[in-house]
Amino acid sequence: MNLLEMSASAAAEAIREGNITSQELVQAYIQQINAHEEQIGAWAHFDADYAMQQAKEADLHRKSGQSLGALHGVPVGIKDIFDTKDMPTEDGTELHKGRTPAYDSTCVSLLRQAGAVIMGKTVTTEMAVLSPGKTRNPHNPSHTPGGSSSGSAAAVAANMIPLALGTQTNGSVIRPASYCGVVGYKPSYGLISRYRVLQQSLKLDQVGIFARDVRDAALIAEQLMDYDERDPAMQTRMHPRLLEIIEGGVLVPPRMIFVKTPAWQEADADVHEGFAELVDFLGDHIEEIDLTHLLEDVVKWHKILMETDIAKSFQREYAQGEGVMSPELRSMIERGNKTLAVDYNEAAEHIKALNTAMDEIMHEYDAILTPATTGEAPAGLDSTGSPVFCTPWSYCGMPSVTLPLMQGSNGLPLGVQLVSSRGDDARLLRTAEWLTQHIEAS
Secondary structure: OHHHHHOOHHHHHHHHOOOOHHHHHHHHHHHHHHHHHHHHOOOEEHHHEEEEEEEHHHHHHHHHHOOOOOOOOOEEEEOOOOOOOOOOOOOOHHHHOEEEEEEEEOHHHHHOOOOOOEEEEEOOOOHHHOOOOOOEEEOOOOOOOOOOOOHHHHHHOOOOOEHHHHEEEEOOOOOHHHOOOOOEEEOOOOOOOOOOOOOOOOOEEEEEEEEEEEEHHHHHHHHHHOOOOOOOOOOOOOOOHHHHHHHHHOOOOOOHHHHHHHHHHHHHHHHHHHHHHHHHHHHHHHHEEEOOOHHOHHHHHHHHHHHHHHHHHOOOHHHHHOOOOOOOHHHHHHHHHHHHHHHHHHHHHHHHHHHHHHHHHOOOEEEEEEEOOOOOOOOEEOOOOOOOOOOOHHHOOOOOOEEEEEEEOOOOOOEEEOOOOOOOOOHHHHHHHHHHHHHHHH
16 A cells, blocks of 8 residues: 555545554655655755654544544645744744744644644745745756745645645745646635734735645645634634535536636747647537636736735834845835825725626636646746736635646646635535546546
8 A cells, every 4th residue: 555645535534444544654754755855845844753743642542532533643734834833933034033933823723623743844935925945846846836835835746745735815825736736725715714824915815725636625624614713804604515515526517617817928838728628628518708807907906915915014024134035025015115005995995896796707607717827837946937827816815726637848737727706615626526537537
């Protein structure tokens, strides 16, 4: 039995049934990390002994006959902007070096309640913005893994862990997932708590998931979708039944719309050709709709909100960080400090209006089909690539998922992004599972 090939769902079940132990599973991943970390650089903090200690405790807990969580004994990687009380949280910046929080973030606390083994902290770009960390793309180490959740995407792609957490304010889950060839899922805004996660923008920040398949993404997401009054974006609502709805399958094949977005001309030939072929393959299941009139100003509105909020959130670091903070981040903060209140308020007001318009369109469809990125992971490590195909959905807070269903001309992964109405996460993931199976069966 190759433990590294098991899905997270299968591994959790095998541990529950006593067919494998958490220690066996975690040890297999430790060996994989030891073999590949020097080349990939996915980890900001990793302590093999501590991971094994957690796994041993998980096995003892199972033997005691007590109830087990859905992720009992399964290792998970945590982007290094989520507070962890037992590991450093340094946010990808020298300004926070050595910072060890006293408390866990809500997400980490919920993962512990679900029985997960917190494997370590994965590399983030500088303060989850632009400046890259040390991580390389597992498919070709001379290419970027994307960002800002670079380490999480690369670690899952390199089989160092089956699951990982990331965040997205613009394209920081979907883009690296696409570049690294894994499933990336950004739930609807307000479904997962951001309490004690490094804040860029209250209006735009969203927690996301990296996994090998759609069901695993749903499994971990369900454990995180508990109401938390400490996050002002969250509302009390029925707990999403993601896995149940995915496993129920579809009674009628889904209807999708292909949306190029105003960024279509920024996509390369691989994307143009790949999506033309995919749309042709889907036939009557899809139709193309031009949404340029709705989306043409989204990048501008998003930039106003993001840069202004970053300027507010990172003002202390800006004051302390001359010579340490990257020029790119300093420039963003300086532009954000110059934003007029009227421009900021106008950019914020369009979120609700655009969601209303998208809800009316999506009433007749199950998902939007659109590129995840402008192409394969770019060569070089000085940039994390363009998030432009993620921006509209991050701005609206709509759920999105990227699936590793294509390959570019250089043999690197190309993600296929699906998007649904805000709050319609279960239908989105069910459609994603259908699309994956439909293509694999062809």
